[in-house]
Amino acid sequence: MLAFLGRRLIAAMIVMVAFSFVVFFLVQLPPGDFADVWAASRAAQGDTVTPDEVENIREAFGLNRPFVVQYADWMFSLLQGDLGFSFEFQKPVAHVLAERLPLTLAISFAALVIIYLVGVPLGIYSAVRQHKMVDYSATFIGYFGLATPNFLLALILVYLAQRWFGLSAGGIFSPEYLGQPWSWGKFWDMLSHLVIPVLVLGSAGTAAQVRTMRATMLDELSKPYVRAALATGKSPWQVILKYPTRVAIIPIVSTLGWELTLVISGAPIVGIVLSLPDMGPVFLQSLIGQDMALAGVILLIYYLLVVIGTLISDLLLFWLDPRIRMGVESK
Amino acid sequence: MTAAADLSRRQLAWRAFRSNRLAFLSLCLLVLLVFVSLFAEFFAPYTPQERNRAYTDGAPMGITFTNADGGLSLAPMVIARVTERDPDTLRRVTVADPGARWPIAFFARGESYSWFGLFESDIHFFGVGDGGYLHLFGTDRLGRDIFSRTLYAFRTSLSIGLASVVAAFVLGITVGGIAGYLGGIVDAAIMRVIEFLQSIPTLPLWLTVAAAVPREWTALQIYLVMTLILAMIGWTTLARRVRSRIIAMHSDEHVLAARLGGNRPVRVFRKHMLPAFTGYLIVDLTLAFSTIVLAETALSFLGLGLREPVVSLGVLMLPAQSIAAIILTPWYLIPGFFVVIVVLLLNFIGDGVRDAADPSSY
Secondary structure, three states: OHHHHHHHHHHHHHHHHHHHHHHHHHHHOOOOOHHHHHHHHHHHOOOOOOHHHHHHHHHHHOOOOOHHHHHHHHHHHHHOOOOOEEOOOOEEHHHHHHOOHHHHHHHHHHHHHHHHHHHHHHHHHHHHOOOOHHHHHHHHHHHHHHHOOHHHHHHHHHHHHHHHHOOOOOOOOOHHHOOOOOOHHHHHHHHHHHHHHHHHHHHHHHHHHHHHHHHHHHHHHOOHHHHHHHHOOOOHHHHHHHOHHHHHOHHHHHOHHHHHHHHHHHHHHHHHHOOOOOHHHHHHHHHHOOOHHHHHHHHHHHHHHHHHHHHHHHHHHHHHOHHHHHHHHHO | OOOHHHOOHHHHHHHHHHHOHHHHHHHHHHHHHHHHHHOHHHHOOOOOOOEOOOOOOOOOOOEEEEOOOOOEEEEEEEEEEEEEEOOOOOOEEEEEEEEEEEEEEEEEEEEEEEEOOOEEEEEEEEEEOOOOOOOOOOEOOOOEEHHHHHHHHHHHHHHHHHHHHHHHHHHHHHHHHHHHHHOHHHHHHHHHHHHHHHHOOHHHHHHHHHHOOOOOOOHHHHHHHHHHHHHHHHHHHHHHHHHHHHHHHOOOHHHHHHHHOOOOHHHHHHHHHHHHHHHHHHHHHHHHHHHHHHHHHHHHHOOOOOOOOOOOHHHHHHHHHOHHHHHHOHHHHHHHHHHHHHHHHHHHHHHHHHHHHOHHHO
16 A cells, blocks of 8 residues: 555656646746846836846846756745745735635635536436436536536626626625625625636536446446346345446546546636636736746646646545555555 | 448448437538538628627617518518617617618628638628618627627637647647557657646646747737647547557458558558548547637637637637626627537537447447
C-alpha cells in the first residue's frame, strides 16, 4: 500500500513539473516582456524612456537570462511562497487569490458531489428500468446536458431565476446583504446564489456519468451471476446494489480525475458569466490584460487541483477494485 | 430490396444508417442548415453590418397571418412598428402598431451583396417593402439584425470547426499512425505526451494561448491561429483511436499479406488498414467537431477568440456577458441555441454512424 502510494506521489510530482514547464512557457509567450510593458506605461504617462533604461530594467529583473534559468528562478520563488506581483491589480498575486480561491474550491467540490450523487443513482435506475419513462427522459436530458455550452446554460438559468423567482443572480450576495456582518439570513442568501453555479458546472458531468453508469450497468445486469443472485430470493434492489453496482462503478471511479479536469475546465467560464468573486473573472481579466504572472499562477493552481484529484481517484480505485489491489500487492 | 449479399459494404452501411430515423433526420436537418448558411447572403434579409437606427435593441418580431381588421390571410405579415416619444421621459420608443401590417415579400430587394465575389445581387429570399423592417430574432445595440447575423455566424462557426477538424484529423492520423506502426519507444513517448495533453484542463490552457495572440493581428490571422488552437483540442482522441486500431490489426493476415507483397508502410496503412476503421473515425470526427464548435463559441464569447467584424456564434453572444443585458435583451441568447442544435445533430449522426459501421447490425 505504501509503495503504491509512494509511486503515485512520485508520478504526480513529475506530472506537476511538466505542467509547470508548460505554464511557464505560456507565461513567456506574449511578445514583449515586463520591461516593454513598463516602458509603454511610462511613455503613456508622457515620460521619455531611453533604450538604456529599458535595458537596465531587463538587467535588474533578470529578463535577459536563458529560458531555463528564468524557469528555475520562477519555480524556486513559487516554492518559497512568493507568487509574484500582479500588474493588473497592483497587488501581490497571493493577495488577489487568497480571497477567491476558497469559493472556487467550494463550487468545484459541490459540483463534483452533485455529479456523483445525481449521476450514479440515476444511471443505475435508468439501466434497471431500461426503456421506461425515467430512462428515456434521462437519456434525453443527458443529450441536452452534453450539447449545451456551460455559459449558455448559466445565462438561461440567470434569466429564469430573475424572471420567475426574483433572484438577483450574479455575485454571491443580494444587494441588501452587501457589507453586512454575517448572519443566518446572509448565509442563506449566499447558498441560494451558489445553486446556479453548482448546477451549471455539474450539468455536463452529470449527463456523462448517467451515460457511463447506464452503459456499464446494462452490461453487468445481463451477466449470469446477477441472475444467480436473484434466484436466491433476495430482493432485487438488494442484489443490484450489492453485486453489479460494485463492478459497474469502477469506470466511474477511475475517471474521477478526468471529471475533475472537466469541472476545473468549466469553472472559470461559469465564474465569469455569473460574476462570482472566485478565480474565474480574475483569470479572464489577467488574460485580457496579458498579466501573465497572475494568469500563470492561476493556471498552475487549476493544474494542481487536477493532479490531486487524479491521485485521490487512484487511491479510491485501489480501495475499491480487488484486482488492482492484488496486482499491486503481489508484485 | 436487393439481397444484402449483393450490396457493397458502403451500401450496407448506408442502408443501416437510413433505417435509423433519428440519425437520418438529423443528417437531413444539418444539410439543410448548412445549405441555408452557405447562401446566407441570399437567405438573410439584411447584411451583417447593416444598421436599423429606428429599432435598436429591438425585441424579436413575430410573423402573423391575421390582417389589421382581424381577418385571416394566406400571406405572412408582421405587425408594423411606430416610433413615438414617451410622454413622461420624452425618450424615443418603438411600439407595435396593431392597426397596421407590413406584408412579407419573397425575393425582395434589399442591400446588395456579393456571394464570395462570384456574383452580385440585391435579391434576398424574403423581406418587407420600403419603410418597414423585419427582425425575426430582434436587433442588437447597434440595430443590426440578429437573424441575419446568426446565419452568417453559423457559417463562420461551422467553417472554422471544419477547418480545425481537418487539421486535427491529419495530425491525429499521422501521429497515431506513426505511434501504432512503429511501436516501441516512439509509441510509448507519443502516448505519454497524449495522456499529458488529455489530463490538462483544456479550456484554461487554450484561453491562455489565445490571450497571447497579439492584439493588432488581422481577422484572417486570428482565424488561422484559432483554427490551430481548436485543432489542438480535438486531435488527441483521434490519434489514440488510430493507434489502437493499428495495433489491433498489426498481426491480421491481410495486413501481413500486404506487407509481404512489398507495399510501403504508408500504402499499407492507407489502403489496407484505414478503410477497416473509417466508421469509427467518422464517429470520432463528429464528436471532435462538436467539441470544437463548443470550444470556439466559448472562446469567442469570452472575447479571446474571433473578433468583430468577423461574426461567429460566440461573437454574437459577446454582448450577453453582462447580467443586465440578459434581463433586458434576452434575445441576444438566440444564436446560442444554434450551437446546441448543431451539437445535438452531430451527436445523433455520430450514434447513427457508429451503429451503421458495426457489421453485426446488417
